[in-house]
Amino acid sequence: MSKTKPKYQTWIRINKLLIFLMISLLLLFTALLPVPLFLRIFSGVIALPFLYITFILSYSVYQFSAIGGNYQSKIHDLIVAESNTNGKGKILDIGTGSGSLIIKLAKAYPHTVLTGIDYWGGNWEYSKAQCQQNAEIEGVAERIIFLKASAAELPFKSRDFDGIVSCLTFHEVRDRQDKMEVIKEALRVLKPGGVFVFLDLFNDKKIFGDEKVIAQAFEEVLEWKQSPLAEEMKLPKLLLSRKVLGNAMILSGKK
Structure with a gap:
């Protein structure tokens, strides 16, 4: 039977969640074995952070999914609302994942032509075929x-797109240590006057540097602003953990 509903996955990798769950259970099991007391105590103590991460990841999957808080879709709606290219033109989605954001854009702006790029493969659970199937269903x-x-x-050629969006992708790019270079590359293919909306963990200084470093990437941009995601929409407290969206900010503007 053919699928009648699109399959969108959350930002949390299930294989990563399962790894933390298995480690947590293994450590707890060791703590209950008839082994030396110090080893049991050590295993129990070490299990605590793994249990915490497992809980946070599980909670995030639930809140991001449609059967939970549906916050992934709500965040995409926020990006779509800020990325209007006057209802026409070419839009690029960098890090399209399973296609949720770009398909929302296509449905919201029916006179646009869209391109979604991703580095599918490796330990990521998304695929190009999944995106294409979701787009066909929608x-x-x-x-x-x-x-x-x-x-x-x-x-792509420079100045090729009227609008560019990206959601939680830049910090995952492995082939550039300097994430500002990745942002500049995105802006390179944006036309003068084109709009951009980037959501990422920009407040994590270990990844993106401080505000001055970020500002340098937008020196040639006509206008731009930055705002914490938590100020744009109400989120559950646990999603505001630094391990989830506590560092999330939206950078948006016009080139």
């Missing part, structure tokens, strides 16, 4: 092109 496949590419080296 009735927008004829206006979306999905390409496998790195955000660090976009296969």
